[in-house]
Amino acid sequence: MAATDLERFSNEEKRNLSLGGHVGFDSLPDQLVSKSVTQGFSFNILCVGETGIGKSTLMNTLFNTTFETEEASHYESAVRLRPRTYDLQESNVHLKLTIVDAVGFGDQINKDESYRPIVEYIDTQFENYLQEELKIRRSLFNYHDTRIHVCLYFITPTGHSLKSLDLVTMKKLDSKVNIIPIIAKADTISKSELHKFKIKVMSELVSNGVQIYQFPTDDEAVAEINSVMNAHLPFAVVGSTEEVKVGNKLVRARQYPWGVVQVENESHCDFVKLREMLIRVNMEDLREQTHTRHYELYRRCKLEEMGFKDTDPDSQPFSLQETYETKRKEFLGELQRKEEEMRQMFVNKVKETEAELKEKERELHEKFEHLKRIHQEEKRKVEEKRRELEEEMNAFNRRKVAVETLQSQSLQATSQQPLKKDKDKKNFFSLPSACSIATGRYVN
Numbered sequence: 001m002a003a004t005d006l007e008r009f010s011n012e013e014k015r016n017l018s019l020g021g022h023v024g025f026d027s028l029p030d031q032l033v034s035k036s037v038t039q040g041f042s043f044n045i046l047c048v049g050e051t052g053i054g055k056s057t058l059m060n061t062l063f064n065t066t067f068e069t070e071e072a073s074h075y076e077s078a079v080r081l082r083p084r085t086y087d088l089q090e091s092n093v094h095l096k097l098t099i100v101d102a103v104g105f106g107d108q109i110n111k112d113e114s115y116r117p118i119v120e121y122i123d124t125q126f127e128n129y130l131q132e133e134l135k136i137r138r139s140l141f142n143y144h145d146t147r148i149h150v151c152l153y154f155i156t157p158t159g160h161s162l163k164s165l166d167l168v169t170m171k172k173l174d175s176k177v178n179i180i181p182i183i184a185k186a187d188t189i190s191k192s193e194l195h196k197f198k199i200k201v202m203s204e205l206v207s208n209g210v211q212i213y214q215f216p217t218d219d220e221a222v223a224e225i226n227s228v229m230n231a232h233l234p235f236a237v238v239g240s241t242e243e244v245k246v247g248n249k250l251v252r253a254r255q256y257p258w259g260v261v262q263v264e265n266e267s268h269c270d271f272v273k274l275r276e277m278l279i280r281v282n283m284e285d286l287r288e289q290t291h292t293r294h295y296e297l298y299r300r301c302k303l304e305e306m307g308f309k310d311t312d313p314d315s316q317p318f319s320l321q322e323t324y325e326t327k328r329k330e331f332l333g334e335l336q337r338k339e340e341e342m343r344q345m346f347v348n349k350v351k352e353t354e355a356e357l358k359e360k361e362r363e364l365h366e367k368f369e370h371l372k373r374i375h376q377e378e379k380r381k382v383e384e385k386r387r388e389l390e391e392e393m394n395a396f397n398r399r400k401v402a403v404e405t406l407q408s409q410s411l412q413a414t415s416q417q418p419l420k421k422d423k424d425k426k427n428f429f430s431l432p433s434a435c436s437i438a439t440g441r442y443v444n
């Protein structure tokens with residue numbers, strides 16, 4: 001078909017025709033319902049709030065069951081996300097419910113990074129879904145969708161204002177997830193204080209530009225109730241799994257010495273409003289908003305980051321092949337640049353090490369020469385000393401021989417004494433004195 005024909009065909013007005021009889025496509029909505037029921041649903045709730053604020057109790061109260069609960073300690077070094085998945089059934093509808101707890105939230109001394117693990121968790125679920133979508137063989141039909149559909153943000157009922165941790169965390173999350181703020185343990189705050197607190201919280205959220213989830217008002221069937229409920233945000237809730245007898249009925253409540261707080265009594269708290277809005281009216285909208293708004297935003301940013309665009313600068317559809325080639329070239333160029341950088345770094349490092357080694361060698365050589373000189377000097381001195389000692393020894397030996405000779409001569413002379421006593425007596429005084437013999441001055 002020529003391009004002009006194609007244009008004319010697509011510009012043609014669609015004509016309304018009436019059917020002659022029943023065809024059957026009016027059963028399409030039923031087919032859709034039946035298919036969805038067979039397939040089952042998944043719903044994922046993220047609970048963010050400080051330790052012991054009543055997250056688990058509220059979940060148990062909302063779904064009227066007892067989920068696994070594990071008290072968190074106040075000593076977590078960082079916030080940790082703990083997902084738990086349950087299969088629930090109501091009538092013939094199966095719900096795969098995942099409750100994700102932000103364990104240790106608000107317990108660290110430095111809370112600057114408290115939001116980060118939560119953001120990362122949400123992004124990881126988006127990334128997993130995107131990876132599944134990008135696969136050649138996708139199996140989205142039976143894929144367990146773990147993307148977070150709603151974040152219940154538990155506000156501490158201080159009666160004052162929001163903490164900066166609450167504002168920072170909600171601000172970081174609002175473009176990634178549907179946030180429903182709730183005031184927890186609402187039975188611990190008086191009616192008038194609660195009223196003021198609600199107004200304060202809402203004005204703080206608005207002035208800090210935090211986007212919370214608004215119940216949709218575009219569907220006529222729920223527009224009225226949703227717009228009324230939007231005005232009640234943040235819901236002030238009370239949780240309890242304990243049953244108390246009120247009149248002749250057993251109701252879930254919290255019993256105090258001064259009275260009973262009934263969880264499902266709308267004049268006591270907003271629990272019923274929350275359950276109505278979260279589960280009975282807007283569960284599907286929360287799922288849809290997650291897919292069409294939050295996931296879409298994540299997907300767009302991610303694909304743009306990867307170099308994909310819908311149209312090129314000439315407004316022509318972008319070719320996937322071209323995008324791939326450009327990105328590949330970019331990647332290879334970057335790889336080459338990095339390789340060259342590393343090679344250069346390696347060469348510099350080798351040069352530096354070589355220079356250092358040379359310097360060390362020179363220093364060692366100098367040290368060796370110095371030591372050698374000292375050693376030669378020492379050796380020379382020792383030689384001199386040895387010569388002096390030898391000379392002294394020779395002199396001493398000579399003197400010793402002389403003394404020994406004299407001694408032996410004097411001994412001989414003494415042994416001949418009786419025979420020549422008289423003669424010797426005459427000569428005795430003519431001999432050199434004993435003193436001069438002993439000092440070696442006498443020579444034969």
Ligand code: GTP
Binds near residue numbers: 057072185240
């Ligand atoms: P971690 O998971 O350990 O962070 O605690 P959590 O936020 O799940 O709190 P949990 O539901 O375990 O409740 C902690 C305590 O608060 C329990 O003693 C509950 O009975 C009590 N609690 C829960 N909900 C409420 C409430 O609405 N009002 C009051 N007054 N106490 C509540």
Ligand code: MG
Binds near residue numbers: 057
């Ligand atoms: Mg808990």
